Amino acid sequence: MATLLVFEFPSEGPFGDEAAKAYRGLAEDISGEPGLIWKVWTEDPDRKVAGGAYLFETGEQARAYTQKHSTRLAGFGITGIDVRSFEVNEALSAITRGR
Amino acid sequence: MATLLVFEFPSEGPFGDEAAKAYRGLAEDISGEPGLIWKVWTEDPDRKVAGGAYLFETGEQARAYTQKHSTRLAGFGITGIDVRSFEVNEALSAITRGR
Structure with missing residues (x-):
């Protein structure tokens, strides 16, 4: 999914x-x-935050990337990382060009 | 933006x-x-939540939709709506197929 x-x-x-x-x-x-x-890259200089939204083919690939990217960010000295994961309804997303 | x-x-x-x-x-x-x-449609039966991620051409259109959709959801009897808005770095997002 x-x-x-x-x-x-x-x-x-x-x-x-x-x-x-x-x-x-x-x-x-x-x-x-x-x-x-x-991936959509996000940023807010006023709130002093950056981040991104990602759509992955499978939950397993999303979890593997979460591990990899969290480690990479930590290597940049970045802490306080907030990660949220959402299941996608593909049939509805296809109607609205999201998939 | x-x-x-x-x-x-x-x-x-x-x-x-x-x-x-x-x-x-x-x-x-x-x-x-x-x-x-x-729009990507999201859902989680275990957490009992639903929602969506949307990419809009401009902040003004995103704000207009936030107002419209919040009113529509309230009309469905839905309360406790969490809405987050993020500025997008379009040049980077273009490289990762997000834009």
């Missing part, structure tokens, strides 16, 4: 165009993640 | 295939929402 992940964590930046430059290589790497349908 | 919304609210169902039948017309209506790029 497709699974949606929502990550959020404290960030002092970069944001916007600077983030797009700094994280381009990371984004290219993430685009090849097994089972990843898409 | 593209904006991601994440809705979640208490639900006793329907879920899964029953939800797909019950909400098909609503999904078709939502698919025509101004500025909506996609």
Whole structure:
């Protein structure tokens, strides 16, 4: 079953165009993640947070990525990571172009 | 700027295939929402919640939908609605097929 992940964590930046430059290589790497349908990158300089929403083909792939990405973020010195996982209704999502 | 919304609210169902039948017309209506790029429908029978993630072209369209959908859910007798809004980094999201 497709699974949606929502990550959020404290960030002092970069944001916007600077983030797009700094994280381009990371984004290219993430685009090849097994089972990843898409990732939307989120950020809020006012709240000083960044994160992302991800749609994975299966719950197992979402769990594997959660482990991998949490470890990677910790390696960047990022703590206080909030991860939420949601089961997806694929039939309804197909009608609204989400799947 | 593209904006991601994440809705979640208490639900006793329907879920899964029953939800797909019950909400098909609503999904078709939502698919025509101004500025909506996609909606992913979420559900969790164990936690007794349902919701959705939405990507909108602009923050203004996301805010208009938040108002409209919150009112609609209240009309269904649904309370305790949690809505989160996230700014989207479009350049990075394009690399990961999210935009």
